[in-house]
Structure formats: C-alpha cells, structure tokens
Amino acid sequence: MRGGTVVTMTAIDVKDLTKVYGQVRAVDRLTFCVRPGQVTGFLGPNGAGKSTTMRLVLGLDRPTSGTATIGGRPFTRLEEPLRHVGALLDARAPHGSRTARGHLLALAASNRIPARRVEEVLELTGIAGAASRRVRTFSLGMRQRLGIAAALLGDPRVLLLDEPSNGLDPEGIIWIRELLRRLAREGRTVLVSSHLMGETASFADHLIILGRGRLLADTPTKDFIAARVKPRVRVRTTEPARLREVLLRHGHTPVESDGGRLLIDGVEIDAIGPLAAREGIVLLELAAEEATLEQAYLDLTAAVAEFTARAPQEA
Amino acid sequence: MSPAAVLRSEWIKIRTLRGTAWSLLAVFVLTTGFAVAGNAATGDSEADSPGFDALFSVFLGLNLGQIAAISFGTMAMSSEYQGGAIRASLTAVPRRGLFYAAKLANVAGPALATGLVTTFVSFLGGSAFLGEAALGLGDTEALRACLGGAVYLALMALFAAGLTAVLRSGLAVLSILIPFILVVSLVLGETSGSVADYLPDRAGQQVLYADPPGELAPLAGLGVTALWTAAAVLAGWFSLRRRDA
Structure with missing residues (x-):
C-alpha cells in the first residue's frame, strides 16, 4: 500500500469549493482531485474560475464554502x-x-532553503545570465521563467502553475512542456492551467475543464478525445449529385466543401466506402478527417455560455 | 515556520529594494543638514528671542526627515502590493501574522537605527553653533530628545506601514500623509492647547523640546503617537488577515 500513501500525501483535493464575489459565483461547488505522477491540464475560458481555484487552494483567498x-x-x-x-x-x-x-x-530564506538552490533554479530555468538584472528589465517570457524558478525553489512534490507558457517563445513552450512531463514522471503532482486546449492536450495526461466556475469535465485526455472528437469523412467522387442523394437516403448529412468534396460528420470511413461500392459510385478520395480537439472543447464550454445567456438571472 | 527565517527573508526584501536605502539616507541627510546649516546660519543670535528652544532648534530638520521615514515605511509595505508580490510572499509564508510582524520589525529596526544616528548627529552638529545657549548630552532633556526623536521616526515609519497595509497603495498613503504633515500640522501648529496637540506628529514632537509648547508632557506626547501607530498597525493587521490576497 506504499503507492496509496504517496497518492494521499501529495494529491490536491477540492471538495464542494465555492467562492462568491458579490453577485458572481466565481467558483461553484467544485469537486475534483489532482493526482501525482501525471500532468493535469486545468482548462477553461478566461473567467472560468481557474485562477480563483488556485488561489483558494493556496489559502490566498478564503472560500465561501467547501474545502481545498x-x-x-x-x-x-x-x-x-x-x-x-x-x-x-x-x-x-x-x-x-x-x-x-x-x-x-x-x-528561499523564509523557508530555510539554501542559497545554492537559488543558483540551481536560475540555471534550470535558463535565466542565470540575467540573475543580477533588475526584474523591471525582463521580458514577459523571462518573468515567466523567473516565476517557474520560484515555484521550483523548494523542490516541491506538488506544482500549481497558472498559464506558465504565457509570453514564452516557441522554444520556451517546448521547454516548459518537457519540464512539466519530466516533473510528472518523477512522481510529482502537476496542475497546469491554460485556456488553450490544443496546447494543453499535447502534454497533459488528464484534463479538468471549468466553465463559469463549474466542473464540465474531469477525464483522461485520451478519453476526452475519444468521446468528444467526432469522426468526419471527406469524400470526392465523379458523381457528387448521386452520392449526395444516396447519403441522404441513408440518413447522413453531407456538406459541400472546396474542390467538389463532400464532408460527412459523425461517420467512419468503413460506413461510406461499402455504401458507395454497393451503389456503384466511383470514389476518387476517401479520408477520415478528425474535427479538431479545440472544436470539441469550444463546444463544451459554449454550452455553458449558452445556458447562462438564456438564464441571465443566474449570473 | 521559523520566525528567524521569516525575519531574515523580510530583511533581504528591504535590502534588495532600491528605494529603501535612499529614503533612510534622506532621513539622515535632511535632518542633520537642517540642524547644521540652520544653526550655522543663525548661531546663537536667536537665543534670546521668546520662541527659541535650544533643543528644538537643532531638531527642526526632523520635520523633513520624518517625511523620508514615512516614505521608507510606505515603500517597505507597498512593494508587496505592486503586481502580485503579496501572493508570492503569502505562498512562501502563509502565516499572515508572522509575515506581518516580520515585515514591521524590518521597518522599525532600520528606522530606529537610522533615527538614533540622525538625532545624535543633529544634536551634536546643531548645538556646536549655539554657543552658551547649547545643551549638552548630560542634560536629561537632551538625551531624552535624542532617544525620543529616534523612537518618533520609527513610530512614523510604522504608522505609514500600517496605513499602507490598509489602503494597499503607497501612492494613496503618501498623498494623504505628506500634505497632512506639511500643511495641516503646520497650519494648526501655532494654535497649541487644542486637538492639534494630539495629532500623531505634533504629539510625538513634544519630546524634541527643552520646554514643550503643547499640552502634553514629552513622554506622554510620544505615547500618543505610539497609540496612533498602534491603531494603524492594528488596522493593517485586520485588513491583511481578513481580505483575499
């Protein structure tokens, strides 16, 4: 049961967490658990409550109710x-x-962390050369690296990073991605917020998605993709009108695309190929096209936005 | 958490801010500069005029020096409220009482040390020009004024620091306190025997006179300033303890 002990030692547990600012429920009965050994992406549009949740976990803000x-x-x-x-x-x-x-x-001094660790994290984050410069002269990317250096000071088992790739150049973004994956491999708990799904899915093993302060999804990244990213088939034929008519007859809804192609949502290639063959329609092109992950994420968060738009008294 | 470690951390913060050292230097330069230059110019020629006070005439510069002390206290605290510094600080030291106490100790300590050097140099430098009228360090009033003046500077720095924790803005605190000290107190200054005697700066400055003009005795006056400071520090603590950072 050693593994079990490690889990409870470093997991972030949020239970029924609620934070109300005046009329706004910034965080609304949020419950989730962030586990060690993996990178957990914390997603949501701006204003979804990600930063507020992090501040509540760190005891900077007081929850209206619930615990972290x-x-x-x-x-x-x-x-x-x-x-x-x-x-x-x-x-x-x-x-x-x-x-x-x-x-x-x-x-470092406040937590009795030796001064040599300061030099280590400066090296680790690539700002050792600028260590003696005033922070005022730093670019946003360098400030971001300094913030990450501060987070790593105590060699902590748990990391909470709010939009760490903000302001980093492409090279920096690859660096932070590798760093986060390495920290997770070392068995640490890593919670990383972002408002970009595509980027987050590229390194997060698990996703927690918020919308208007509520939990929309808490799922492994691959399950999210499997469940939410709908298949789509792209097809080109010599007889577009007839194929269209056949597809409609079988309950599909083809949409015309560029170059005379048809796009059919929600079906696999294996359904369209045999169908065309049975009808004797010549296919010049038949390909699976994955609707983007970003779209699946936007669909999910838009549903909440729509709900609130229809019920403004809730806001 | 180790209080010594937190104190050391706050000391590093004071040391690594550029403005703090300058403001403490300004306390010294302004106060002693006025003591020396003012008394060198007039010498003992004023000694017979009715308003003359052999002690206060060497501490005249403290009126300007205290503005630098107020700036120091404000700066030490307001640096936490620029950007998100307070969040990084409280993530390192979540015990807010310990954080606040360590911060205030690092305002009081340097302010008191600077104050002591300042008052003694002002006294010795200023008195050198007063001839027969000068007091010596052996005189009770003189020693009381030197020690009390340093305590007064530390209290004003703490007063400003506490107020900054309430208002969370150095600019707001300075734009309240500096006009208050330069204008309100000077305007009311002549009318002693009124509420003006109980204002934080007027009350505490009683300790700088050989013959205090106000209603309050020297140490009682310093006590009134200490009460003002305690109120500001306490208000700052309530603000820090209760509010979201």
Missing part, C-alpha cells in the same frame, strides 16, 4: 510550504526594482 487540501491538509497549515508546494500565479509578482536573484533569495 494538499495531502489532506489545508495549504496554510504546511510547515515551510515551498518545500511541499510550488506555485506560479502571476508573472508580475517580483518587484521590478529587485534583481531576479534578490527575489528568489528572499523567498
């Missing part, structure tokens, strides 16, 4: 929390007139 714990304890009860939990909330956090090294040294 890390390894079974509220964050604020942790002794020397940087050694357990690393967080990147806001790249603007370091004061502009401090040097990167000064910012990290102050954080």
